Amino acid sequence: MNLLTTYLKSFLTRSGSYVFMATVFARIISFLASILVLQFISNKELGVVLYAYNFILFIIPICGFGLHQSLIRYGALLKTSEEKNSLFIYVLKKGILASFILIFLIIVASFFFSFEFKNTQTYLIILSFILLPSFIFEIVRAQFRLNHDNKSYAYTELIHSLLLLISICLFSFFFKEIGYTLALLLTPLITSIIFFKKLDINFKVNIKLNITDFTFWKYGFFASLSNVLTQLLFVIDILLIGYLLKNSELITDYRYVSIIPFSLLFLPRVFINTDFVSFTEKIYDSVYIKNYIKSYMLLFLLISSLLILTSWLFSNEILSIIDSNFDKYSDTFLILIFGISGIFIFRGLFGNLLSSIGKAHVNYYIATIGLIINVISNYYLIPEYGIKGAAITSAILMWFTGILSCILFIILYKKDFSNK
Structure with missing residues (x-):
């Protein structure tokens, strides 16, 4: 029992309660957003957008060729803040390039498929650009975790959820299904911009690391x-x-x-x-x-x-x-x-x-x-x-x-x- 008590205290010390509450809140907001969007867009048109979005959802985990995953693991093994700073800069630059490559491949591939529903290709092309802000959003969150700032990490989840709810309601109301796709695209971008400055990344200090092989x-x-x-x-x-x-x-x-x-x-x-x-x-x-x-x-x-x-x-x-x-x-x-x-x-x-x-x-x-x-x-x-x-x-x-x-x-x- 002492082992369990110590574990839970350690979890709370690392702002685990913030991560827990933010995650629960995000799930509630996501469910609410999915309900509200039905009030502004017909099932038929929304179904086409979601059909295209499902393709992107499978590709999002490999946005930036997965470099956000490398950042969190290898960054945790680095000793100094300068090294972690330099690794973030490397991952940011290479990951943006990799994301653009994936976006290009998706757009090209979309011309070689015959989709069952009208406008699927259009939505797929628009939604493919989510890969870029999604990658930036993930490395911002990873950097907070590397800095042991789980509270800020939790806030990224919270703000992202709120912005998603607000943007989906507003854009869907005024621009229908195109507005919905724009809301999905802009939310991770705006959230990343809000939190990027808090990372305090010094782009002038850039050490060459031998781990980026x-x-x-x-x-x-x-x-x-x-x-x-x-x-x-x-x-x-x-x-x-x-x-x-x-x-x-x-x-x-x-x-x-x-x-x-x-x-x-x-x-x-x-x-x-x-x-x-x-x-x-x-x-x-x-x-x-x-x-x-x-x-x-x-x-x-x-x-x-x-x-x-x-x-x-x-x-x-x-x-x-x-x-x-x-x-x-x-x-x-x-x-x-x-x-x-x-x-x-x-x-x-x-x-x-x-x-x-x-x-x-x-x-x-x-x-x-x-x-x-x-x-x-x-x-x-x-x-x-x-x-x-x-x-x-x-x-x-x-x-x-x-x-x-x-x-x-x-x-x-x-x-x-x-x-x-």
Whole structure:
């Protein structure tokens, strides 16, 4: 219990409460924005914008070729503020160039596809420019974390959410679907401008760093690719339900039954985002890392146990909040709750610890294996068990990829770090 108390106090000392509250607030605002936009734009036109935006959402994690991922990991290992300053300048310059390359490739590729809906290409081209402000926004946030300024990091989330809500309402009201796309584009840009000065980056001090080699670029690229594949793991269930069952109602049912379990995944992310720089800075201290692992796993074992018990007792009541007809999917809901416990206890922690020791490519391989198993398993389980089959596959993979990342971290950490 002392271990857990110390861990929570340390989390709060690093402004973890600010990160937690900002994350919760951002999710509420995002939900509110999605409701309000329906008041200004017809479902048909909004659907076309969202269809195009989904393509961009899969590419956003690799904006700047993932250099924002490299910045947070390698920056945490640097000792002086001048070195961190110089690394930020390097990542900013190279990442902007890389983002423009990706934007160019998306625009060119859009001319070679025949889209099902009218104006999809137009929206895709406009939305492709989100990659640039999104990259700048991410490195600004990363720099705050490197400076141990989690409070400012939390404020970026808060301000971004508020600006998104305001801009979506205003632009959508006056300019409809084009206004909505502009709101998505301008919000990360304006937020970045607001917070950039607070970073106090000195562009006159620019030290040449020997860490910005091929390994540096490789790390960021694979870290971003693993995020893309992880997103795809959650999306593939819905795609396969539609493809195998040919029933759009079941797609909607699974989407809404999974809303609460998947929404809860922000919890481990809050702790990891708060602590990542701290445990990366001390990654060579095996005693500290072991204690951190014990503390984290104890906390999320307790949270998972409470969550599973509550869901088992009140699953029907919880689902009825969404829709009274969903209580027939209580088994599916419980399976998904059990599944996310695997992410809570294992995957959220050890996936990031693998990144912390520079093994982001291992996360990519784990996600790839998970994706292959997902497709194969769902081809058998969905026709047999319907959406419960998709839930079973997801739950198994959440635990499998989590335990696999744990095993691989232990092996790689002992091999590369235990003697340092």
